[in-house]
Amino acid sequence: MSETTHDGSVAVSAPVPPDEGLTAARLAEKYGLTVSGARPSLVEYVRQLWDRRHFILAFSRAKLTAQYSQAKLGQLWQVVTPLLNAAVYFFIFGVILEADRGMSREVYIPFLVTGVFVFTFTQSSVMAGVRAISGNLGLVRALHFPRASLPVSFALQQLQQLLASMIVLFAVTAAFGSYPDLSWALIVPVLVLQFAFNTGLALIMARAGSKTPDLAQLMPFVMRTWMYASGVMFSIPIMLEDKPAWMASVLQWNPAAIYMDLMRFALIDGYGSENLPDHVWAAAGGWALLVAVGGFVYFWKAEERYGRG
Amino acid sequence: MADHTFEERIPTVIADELHIVYRVNGAKAGKGSATAALSRILKRGEERGVRKVHAVKGVSFVAYRGEAIGLIGSNGSGKSTLLRAIAGLLPAEKGKVYTDGQPSLLGVNAALMNDLTGERNVILGGLAMGMTREQIKERYEEIVEFSGINEKGDFITLPMRTYSSGMAARLRFSIAAAKDHDVLMIDEALATGDRKFQKRSEERIRELRTEAGTVFLVSHNNKSIRDTCNRVLWLERGELRMDGPTDEVLKEYEKFTGK
Incomplete structure (x- = not known):
């Protein structure tokens, strides 16, 4: 000066x-x-975040435990909530609207339940991401840590929640005649890619939500639109048969549909590769890489501004 | 020549014309109804519906190693805000703060969760402050014993929401005080609890002071400022009104407050 x-x-x-x-x-x-509260370089930032890995994990576990600690059924709600959702969708779409066209009931029910569970994973990561910074301003204003710890931690919480409900998913698929086989090993890469994608999305939403908290009100509608467009409760190629071909392609190539389809392909015997779009693994990997890296850099760019007003 | 009579003084914190502005959403004067909110959005103007609070206005000072600095001033004069800005937790609107290493605020409340047991909160709080798992394991017994939570039974394995407010405050202080700091900032409201615990925590603060390079203490208790600090910054309405040795500043301050 x-x-x-x-x-x-x-x-x-x-x-x-x-x-x-x-x-x-x-x-x-x-x-x-040095200037207090200055943004570190990207490499330094990654290193700082790695140093905080124990905090990130402990925080996500703590949130998971605290979430249902007041409920009588406790952690059981982790599994019961998506199951109830699936039951409602089955009743409305499967029974009343007959959206199960082209599938036997043995395929449709695990198809629907898998879709609901996998989409909920992305949905709740986005919703938690929006409030990751704006809902934890007290923490951001009191302690030092790379702020990306928060959205990453929330995405990790959702992953743990999904892993817990996976047991129910296995039970449902087995009950409808799809037993564990070699293709179930594909679950692991699908989850890894989807988790990377969700984390990137949570980081993007965290920065946007810290500037515009109103997103917390808007996002449920966006997510619902995304859910209906991704074929959670119907098969995209069958339902869009009489529409222009590009429409089905766009819907099928959207990341939520890709992760859902891959998971169904891994779990359900009657859901073969003919239901998957071309180059599906490349698309799954591409989306994960693009959104994870892009989201991380986007979040880091505003690192020194989180916590203001 | 006069300069040679100084010991070498190493600055640890430099504040240079620091301004801090808070932005508060939806606090603009007006009716709180939906239509009022809508008309605010439609109205043109800089940042609709956002009210600015200019909490710190152009404060400059240099703090040196070995100093214990008291921050005084009436409520809402910007003391805690200044502390947060020094810690780099609140971004500066204008001006800069330079620091030696990472100053830390003594406080961990925000990281703790009422639904978790005291035990898990000790670990979570320690990790949030940047301690490693080994450091926490090492200090765990010390923290629990210092808090005195287990004097009345095995409370540490119960969720924190079952604690009395005094017990919770004691545990929070014990966790926060478990870490060593280079530049330490203390908001004195932390030291709560019964008389016995207050004495213990005052002692712990003195200990932390000798370990830390520079200490900042916010307090409304002139006696504890006199006991612990050798320099005082007096803030009033976000401006630095006086900066000097404890006795001089406190004398003026007491005149000002009419004590």
Whole structure:
């Protein structure tokens, strides 16, 4: 800063520093002080985040435990909630609207339940992401940690929730005649890719939500539209048969539909590769990489501004 | 020549013309109804519906290693805000804060969860402050014993929501005080609990002070400022009104407050 500001500060500060005459910036440089709360480089930021991995994991587990601790059934709700959802969708779409066209009931029910569980994973990661910073301002204003810890931690919480409900998913698929086989090993890469995608999305939403908290009100509608467009309760190619071909392609290539389809392909015997779009693994990997890396960089760019007002 | 009588003084915190502005959404004067909100959005103007609070206005000072600095001033004068800005937790609107390493605020409340047991909160709080798992394991017994939570039975394995407010405050302080800091900032409201615990926590603060390079203490208790600080910054309405040795500033401050 200029000399005048420094003189101004000397006028009020009683003890005369021996380094008199140096501007604040020079004095800071001389003693190796750094600007408080400045954004670290991207590499440094990744390192800091890695150092906080234990906190990220502990925080996500704590949130998961705290979530249902007041309910009588406790952690059981983790599984019961998506199951009830699936039951409602089955009743409305499967029984009343007959959206199960082209599938036997043995395929449709696991198809629907898998879809609901997998989509809920992305949906709740997005919703938690929106409030990751804006809902934890107290934490952001009290302690130092790379802020990305929060959205990452919330995405991790959703992953743990999904893993817990996977047991029910296995039970449902087995009950309708699809037994564990080698293709079930595909669950692991699908989950890894979807988790990367969800984390990136949570990071993007966290930055957007910290600037515009109103997103928390808007996002449920966006997510619902996305859910209906992704074929959670119907098969996209069959339902859009008489529409222009590009429509079905667009819907099928959207990341939510891709992760759902891959998971169904892995779990359900009667759901073969003819239901998957071309280059499906490349698309799954591409979406994950693009959104995870893009989201991380986007979030990091505003690192020093989280916590303001 | 006079300069040689100074010991070498190493600055640890430099604030340079620091301004802090809070932005509060939806706090603009007006009716709180939906139509009022809509008309605010439709009205043109800079940042609709956002009210600005200018909490710190152009504060400059240099703090040196070994100093214990008291921050005084009436309620809402910007003391806690200044502390957060030094810690780099609140972004500056204008001006800069330079610091040696990472100053930390003594406080961990926001990271703790009422639905978890005291035990898990000790671990969570420690991790949130940046301690490693090993450091926490090492200090766990110390933290629990210091808090005195288990004096009345095995409370540490119960959720924190079952604690009395005094017990919870004691556990929070014990967790926060478990870490060593280079530049330490203390909001004195932390030291709560019964008389016995207050004494213990005052002692712990003194201990932390000797370990830390520079200490900032916010307090409304002139006695504890006199006991612990050798320099005082007096803030009033976000401006630095006085900066000097404890006795001088406190004398003026007491005159001002009419004590």
